[in-house]
Amino acid sequence: MLTADQVAVIKQTVPALQENGEVLTRHFYERMFRENPEVLAFFNPAHQQAGTQQRALAGAICAYAQHIETPAALADAVELIAQKHVSLGIQAEHYPIVGKNLLASIQEVLGEAATPEIIDAWAAAYGALADIFINREQQIYQNQKTDFGWTGFKRFVVKKREAASDNIMSLYLVPEDGQPLQAHQPGQYITVRVSPEGGEPVMRNYSLSNRPGVDYYRISVKRELAAMDEAPNGVCSNHLHDRIEEGGMLELAPPCGAFTLQSPDEIQRPLVLMAGGVGITPLLSMLYAALDGQQGREIIFIQCALNNAVRPFGEELAALQRDYSNLTTHLRLSEPSDSDRERGDYDSEGFLDAALLRELLGERSAEFYLCGPTPMLKHTWQLLKARGVDEADVHFEFFGPAGDLAG
Template sequence: MLTADQLSTIKATVPVLEEGGEALTRHFYQRMFRENPEVLAFFNPAHQHTGGQQRALAAAICAYAKHIENPSVLAGAVELIAQKHASLGIQAHHYPIVGSNLLASIKEVLGGSATPAVIDAWAAAYNQLADLFIAREQKIYTEQKAEHGWNGFKRFIVKQREQASDNIVSLYLAAEDGQALQPHLPGQYITLRITPKDGTPMMRNYSLSNPAGSEYYRISVKHEVATTPATPDGVCSSFVHHQLQVGDVVELAPPCGEFTLQAPLHAEGPLVFIAGGVGITPILSMLHSALAQHPDREIIFIQCAINGNVRAFSDELATLQNKYTNLKTHLRLSEPNATDREQQVHNSEGFIDQELFDKLIGERQSEFYLCGPTPMLSHVWHLLKARHVADCDIHYEFFGPAAELAA
């Protein structure tokens, strides 16, 4: 427990963190990677390059400081981070590494403002938070062992490759030891660990796009292509697209994630799934389960893509549309090409707007599941809030470090 003086000191640092939090977290990551390079494998360099990781950590530190007297307010954020940590195999002995570098960065960045009282208070606050994460992550590891039969990383064989779109390839993965897979929760992700010939392992989270209970895991990976000359193509996605072949062995950690299909909160009104780009991967797994579990409930699936070439899973969605009479699908393309218009593959053009919601949903109370690029999520979230949709009826997931939709 923090003392009254420590609590007061932490709260007094909130304005400083709000003004200089990103500078602090940039310094922290640079320092930790320099002093403890063994932790580099846990981080995606792209998130460091864009600054997303630093902004997310700065926001998390500020939120923790603001709610230091009642950290239970942050239960949702803690669960999200704990699931991410467990997916990567973070253990209790990693926390002192983070803590020592964070405190050192506070001293070096804040200078004279980092008095002994400030360092003492933040050391106590960090240890409190670390204990919370360690306890939750150990529970996740125990649950994984009981539900899926393993912890850490296990060898899987690539059984099949197929193109889901021009820029997304699906891999079908089966356990090398032949062990049957237990159903994942629709929406969860696994961690893929691969070691190229240079010997440097890479770990990335990929959503499971297959129906829960399949005999395989299916991940569907978008090739992340550089958008500027100063940034490289995605290292892991390039390896998956250009080098990983049927018969190759990879390593997987058990399913993780808190963005999962929930029991409906309302007896009536449709379930609405909205997917943008590769964000369709967890949504598709949810869609399969929702159709099987709720055959009498209207289910609306809105898919957003730039054009038909990068629209994923068109055949699979067509099969579901033909099989389930309660499913209504709508494809909105933001930049349809000539072939799209000639073949009329899409239902509408542009970005999602209130007119589309009026047409498909009207005034009915609905529950929404969203996944896609952050700008799309923010845009749709604001549209839904303008329709007075309750927060409990909006479920969403970010790919990469969590951000703030309400900004």
């Protein structure tokens, strides 16, 4: 329990954290990986290289300091992080490692400004936050055991492998032990653990793209290439594309994730699912669930892609459009190829805009679910904000470390 004096000290550090947050978190990760290399497997080096992990942590630390007296205000953020921690198998014994390196980094970055009072206050604050995460994560682990029948990693067989687009490949996975699969919540992801080239294990999260309740899990993996010269190619995605064949084995942890399709208060308002690139994967699972469980509700599925070569699940969406009269699909390509234009097998060209929303929705209110690249999410957020959509009606997920759509 933090004392009033400790709370006051934490609040006083907010300006310094806002100014030096990314310097602090960059120092923290470098220090922790050096002093405790055993935690490296929990992190994606591409996110470290791009700086997204450091920015996400800096934002989280600032938010915690600002809400130190009302941590319940951060419940959604805590749930998002706790689900991610569980997906990777993080346990209570890992928290002292983080705490030790975080406090040392505060001392080393701030120097003489990091007084004993500041270190003491942040030690107490970190301890309180760690307890919140540990307690919630233990609940999630227990829920996984109850809901899915296992925790940790379990062997699955690749039953089928197929191309979803030129750069996205789907794997259909069934448990090696033959036990039935329980339905996941639409929008959840699983964790894959592999050891590329016989090296150290790496773990990555992949959304489940299948209809909940079928007898397999399907993940649809984009081959990730380096976004910049010094960044690595996606280790896990390239391994799955190049090395994993039908009949192969993968280790999976149970479904996790806070970005899930919610039961609507009423089904009169349309449900709008807006997917960019491989961000379609959780939304496709949501689409199946909504078609099965929200009969009669108008559903609009907007898919954005560069061109048809990299547009996934075209035939699958076309079949759903034929089978369900309450579903409208719209394909918008930002850079259609010459062959796309010759065939004319897309609905519109360009980026998402207000005109398209008016065309599909008019002035009606709706509930929105978004998933895709960060620039698309930020652009779409601004479109919905300008349209007057209530924030409570907008649900979204970043691929990778969480960010801020308002930025």
